Amino acid sequence: MSRSAALATLLVFSLSVPCEAAEDEKGTPSPSAVQTTEPKTSRAARANARLSQQEEARFKALVESGDRALAAGRLNDAADAYEGALNLKLDPRLLGRLGLVLSMFQQTPENDIVIARALHAAVSEAAGASSAERRQFFEAYERVRKRVCRLDVMTSDVNANVMIGGSNVGRSEGAFWTFVPPGKIDVVASLPERRDVKETVACVSGKPIFVELNFPPPPPREAPPRGTIVREPKEKPVVVREKVGPLSAPTGRGLFSVEGGPTLVAGALPSPALGASLAGWYRRETFSVTAGVRGAWSVGSVEDRPIDAFILSGVAGPCVSWRWLDTCVLASLNVIQYDMADPPPYLPDRESEVIPGVGIGIGARYKIAGPVSIRLFGDVSSMLRQTSISIQTPNSATPVWNGGRFLASAGVTFVISQ
Structure with missing residues (x-):
């Protein structure tokens, strides 16, 4: 042979x-x-x-x-x-x-x-x-x-048919290798109804060469036409087209809520005052309006004098909410009253006064369960004039305390929403 x-x-x-x-x-x-x-x-x-x-x-x-x-x-x-x-x-x-x-x-x-x-x-x-x-x-x-080249071939589809140098190698099954002569060689992978993938590699003697053949994704299929439902009433036909996709969200309603809880007030009275607050809210999307009242009693004496102080404030204003945080611009009307703990011989020079003010407040909400949530808040207001306390005797009037124009409050409330 x-x-x-x-x-x-x-x-x-x-x-x-x-x-x-x-x-x-x-x-x-x-x-x-x-x-x-x-x-x-x-x-x-x-x-x-x-x-x-x-x-x-x-x-x-x-x-x-x-x-x-x-x-x-x-x-x-x-x-x-x-x-x-x-x-x-x-x-x-x-x-x-x-x-x-x-x-x-x-x-x-x-x-x-x-x-x-x-x-x-x-x-x-x-x-x-x-x-x-x-x-x-x-x-x-x-x-x-050392005189031949090892060619490692990987295809993105196991059913791909591979040709190397014009010779049909057969089904790839995902990956295989074979020997090829040194030099440039074409590697082609084909699939039915898909565009062929071709790579030209330079094979070197004694060296392994890796080639990966990835088929591009198939073109997207055309969406089927939307169906129609034809209703035949007695008088004339009506064509109703089916809606494709999610329904649009309905327009939101306003949300009402009520809140109440303990409050601490400082600045308008000679010492910090403890009390309670009650407020109502009307919220629509990110904007809201609030209105409420709060009252607090001073917990300390006035220059060692037996004088009790009480403040009642009405507060209202617009607010802007972002997620769990809200910020408000507030207008307030503050009623401050002083009472003697003991009867005469001396009395406060001014027993009560009404002072308007403006300020800003901030609050944070945390939902507990269902319609119930908890809110932490604080606000600062500037009153139009400062507060003062004087006492008078049968022969004279003596000032005992001069306060500032700023009023601050903080507290925690439980909120019930509609």
Whole structure:
């Protein structure tokens, strides 16, 4: 058999050996495999073929004849014998021996691909009658591997059909690798009703090259036309079109709420005053209006004098809310009253006064459950004049306290919303 015929035979057998998915650190192919050309059952069917006694005897005779020719250096005779044995049964050991024989001839890039595939099959199967022969397969594989390029191919679809250098490799199954000659080569992946994906790679001898073929997403399908419902009343037909998408939100109503709780007032009286507040709210989206009253009693004496002080304030104004925070501009009318704890001989010079004021307030709400929430607030107002307390005796009037014009309050209230 001529050397070209032996290479052609070896190509047929080596293509039935699947390309591996990976190699170990030493370059030895791993046992996992991906079939690239023939069905996965093809190799098993050839390797496990049951021969008749006559065919088995002929197979052994051809193997022995090839071994004797190889030992004697008759390479053509060895190739003929191994080729005849492989025609009867596929054997990775014989593929390795035939690849070893053909590697001794003058090589071309195309022949190197065929020899590399055959030796790869022998090395990956740990084929060989002895460890020395397995070492020969491995060393020959390492030499030829440096003259070819390993191409790793990954596709975004496992059903993609791949062509390498114009030759159909078959279904990718997602990822595989194969040997290719050095130089530029085209890798094309195709799917029915999809645009082909093509990559041109520059393969280098002895180097692994990775190429990834990703199909673009399919074009969006046209939305089906909206259906119509035709109603047929007695007088004339009415066409009602179905609405597509969510319904628009209804226009929001105003929200009413009432709040009340303890309050601390400072600034208008000689000492801090404790009391309570009650207010109502009308809220619409982010804007609201509030109005309420609060009263507080001074908890300390006035310059060690038995004088009680009380303040009653009416407060109202517009507010702006943002999430849980609200800010208000407030107008207030403050009624301040002073009473003597003991009867004469002396009395306050002014028993009560009414002072308007303006200010600003801020509050924060925290929802507890359902319509109930809690609100923390504080505000500061500037009154139109300052407060003062004087006492008079039968013969004179004596000032005992002069207050400021600023009034501050803080508190916590429970809110019930509509």
